[in-house]
Amino acid sequence: MNRQTPVHNLLSARNPSWGTLHDAPIALRFVEMDTEHEALKTLALCDVSAFRTIGVKGPGAGAFLRVQNVDPPPLDETYATRPLDDGLVVRLGADEFFLESGIESQTYDHIAHALTRNANTMPGVYPIVREDASFIIAGKRAREVLAQTCGVNFRNEPPGKVVLTRVAGVNVMILPSGDASPRYRVWLDPSYATYLWQQLDDIVHDLNGKVVGAACVYPQLA
């Protein structure tokens, strides 16, 4: 395996069961699956940085994606998301998109390949290296974790639209989802990943939550 998530070392110390995703080790499970599923309902923290991410910027970025048979959010829906197979595409601005692979990621692979292969030959379409770390905060008490770290009132944020804000002083992008059992995807600059993970882990621990493996969130990884 060539890649490694920025919190790999922190997770290793907990002796998880490892799997592989996109050429990177991914922690699948830390304790019994039932326990992790229970935590997922109340409060859980999960590292999913193994998913690959890329950015595309430039006046031709939207057209490029459409040519690749991707339907990005329209111009008037900044911060909206659309599925990209089992991954997603986010419109971050008039000429800027963020893409994340899913587990299968055929379309993502196709786009990433086209972008890197033609990086210097597609006027108006510029690939942006994105190596975002990505965490999931999930469960009924997930909002309390964010309340202790972030000034955004997520009660008012619609699901399916990312929020650009700061968590514990780190610039992040958060995608809220779920209602009865909220779930938040958090993306951030990988150089801050260890710091933010430690902060979130502390708070989750104080709130009687648990760190869970990715198989708990994505059963197909198990």
Add this chain to the structure above:
Amino acid sequence: MPPHRIPAQPGEWIDRTLPITFKFEGRSYKGYAGDTLSSALWGSGVRLLGRSFKYHRPRGVMSMAAHDANVFVEDSPHVKNRRNNLRGDVLPITAKLDVVACNTKGGVANDWLRVNQLFAKMLPVGFYYKAFHKPGKLFPFFERSMRGVAGLGRIDPDIEAVNTPKRYDDCDVLVIGAGASGLSAGVAAARAGAHVVLGDDQPHPGGALGYQSPLHSIARDRLRELLAQAGQLDNLDIRQGTMAAGAYGDLWVALVDNDKLTKMRARALIIAGGAFEQPSVFHNNDLPGVMLASAAQRLMHLYGVKPFERCVVLAANSDGYQAAADLRAAGVDVAAIADLRSGGEPTDLAYRAIDAGIAVHRGHCVYEVHPPRVGFGVAGVVLRKLSDDNRPIPDTNVLIDCDGVAMSVGWAPNGGILYQAGARFIYDDQSEQLVSGTLPQGVFAAGRVNGVYDIDDKITDGTRAGQLAAQHLNLSTGSLPAAPSRAVARSHPYPIYENDRHKCFIDFDEDVQLVDIANAHQEGYDNIELLKRYTTFGMGPSQGKLSNMNAVRALAKLNGAGINETGTTTSRPFHQPVLISHLAGRRFHPMRRTPMHVWHHAHHARFMHAGTWYRPEYYAQSGKTREDCIIAEAKRVRSGVGMIDVSTLGKLEVSGPDARTFIEQIYTGKFGKLDVGRTRYVVACDESGIVIDDGMIARLGEDRYYLTATSSGVAAFYREMQRWAILWSMNITLANATGHLAALNIAGPDSRKVVTQVTNVDISADAIPYMHVREGDVAGAPARVMRVGFVGELGFEVHVPASFGLRVWKALIEAGHVYSIGPFGVEAQRLLRLEKGHIILSQDTDALTYPDEAGVAWAIGKDKAFFVGQRSIDVLRKHDATRRLVGFRIDEHYRGTLPQENHLIIRQGKITGRVTSVAHRSTFGFPLGLAYIAPDQAKPGSHVQIRISDGALVPATVTALPFYDPQNERQKM
């Protein structure tokens, strides 16, 4: 039942089934669960609870409302994680409580600093501004002495850090205060559909309903009704033990509870925090046993404590008469009521007092209080008749033996949060009180802050405020109840009585007396804000809650002005003291780590902070000093191969049709001939020609450039680029990939042999000459490989996506094993570049350095049409240069103390420059460095002197740069 306790009171806060033993000043006392330290001690017959700040006078209960700043305690010295400056009047007792009074030497009873009272005449207001500065040589003694006796509490340096949560929260309506008006406001707003949070600093709801009139069925009934209504509303969240500590812009309020600070953002704010009862000012008004009537009522009704055995009530309103009735009901012998009003009490409370046999002295003040000959407290009071102009008339003394005085002379609104939220207060002559005047949008007030005191009026006022808030949020419409009137004055306009024997205290926190106010005024401090700072009234822990109003009244009288004309002091957060641990919260200090951080840690890196990054300063080796390790790392690079993690470098991309024009204008150089695949050193300036960043530029495609920038400056530089891109309307795309890319610099004569093993890029000298870039694969990662020479040796910089960083690093270490590759840290890199004469921005430049001074004028393109800072540089060049950055060396046989960075270059006693970089050891053996010096000293071979910290002068010789490889042959290998 203990002698100082009274039978159970309706709604009392103590649980008499749970007795608790605790310690104060090393002695054990008994109280009940729910007691505070002050109530439990008073209930045990203890009258001396603390000492005052300046004169160390004995003090007891004054407010029982979190404002008793003279009853501050701290954990006993043997207690682990000692807390300090705990307020006794709100500190709950527990079985583990073991505290001593703050601010004493020798214990509260035998505090020898009470000797200060003997020197009171030598310690007038502002004495520390006038004394101790002569003779100058004694100042350290005075300073030490003052520091020894000043201040409150002792910090425990060994205390363990506490991780206190700090959280954000939101609501539609935030109500402060759970008394009659606050509860009714919360209910009204919640009934309209608002999500309401109600914060109240007391452990139980009810406010004054709980202690001022609990014997009245109407108060009990109203409280029961309000709580029942509140209990039915799911959208009304009542938080007891939660105080509003500060208000900020956009209706942002800091709520503090026992565990945390909550940053509450509300859409509407209702302040119903009530009012603070105010003391009267007379001789010895601070003795233990002289207290506010509301404090006596709190002791009785909330804690079941008998405040006195025999007392005098000083009244200027109905509340005083009610307090007298309450005291009698509690078994206290109320010897007299001194009523400041010549007309006395207009309600039937007056007849009830007389019927009860209480002597009512209308138009009388308490002129002075006498302490007992032995012990602490009150032995008796002297009443005096008041003249028509409110002056005590001599020879009208009425002497009364008693052990306490309950003062009920008026109220001041609890308006701090309202002030901070932008409200303005005006003095209402009818109620003789400050009341909320102009309120900002979305802010409402109810109850006593509005001068409304009657229970039903407060409920009406609260309901009105709740409905107004709901209407502000468009949750309801319709008519509102009329605002209640405040026709009856509850406050006396001037309850202040001078006494030749002084000790008439305006401010108990800081021991500010009435005479201090008069003296300060005489010295010209006739403005309330200046007076406050000069006398320090209102600057103690209670922030003037019991003193500001009397100080304002006193100054107004001295100025011959009204209260509105005199003004009030400014209220700033925090309204009440807040624990530092609450403010610190979880202490979020984001720090960045490179993808190779774990490897560095495992290989004994000693980390340093470089901006927000952790970087290896050097790698520790067993048995070697820091300097030895650094020199060894540097020598390895000079002789073989070393590798440094440079992931912290700023990494930017500029793409688009206007990319070249943009770069030409941002940087000083010319890039017309920068072909695809080439790199170049770049310098950027601001509009004033000051160097703000430097780095490398690599042309990746026709309209694609990759730039590096300084590690700590990239964020600001990227913002600057974005600003210029907008101003110039450039068709470009910018990206900051700093954290998303790992970067490694492999340097040394063997570096090519190492890199070539793990890459498919042809890195031969012909294929990738010095200052060129190629893209390809390195150790399985997509990479950019650049030929660089920052450290003055053959070198390659490899940039890969962050997730590949550790793998690529390990692969290169493995590939370099046969060449004895090793890591080198920031210090070795600094030494190597210093030997090469390369500058580090911000270290060898400052906020005034332009390119010519720093020796990088060669990076300015000639005949350029424009670049940022060009015009300023042209202007600067027309003036004589004042300094030049040069190299210097110190003789290798010099054995004295060596200079450090920022030591000064001295010529004939005058400063001509400063050292910017210095290496006490170099790979050549002798010390060397960079320094700014006067241009006429800059010629190589010139001798200069550097003054070090002890004043000695160190000789140095100006040396041509670079020190190492002047022909630049090694980096071009």
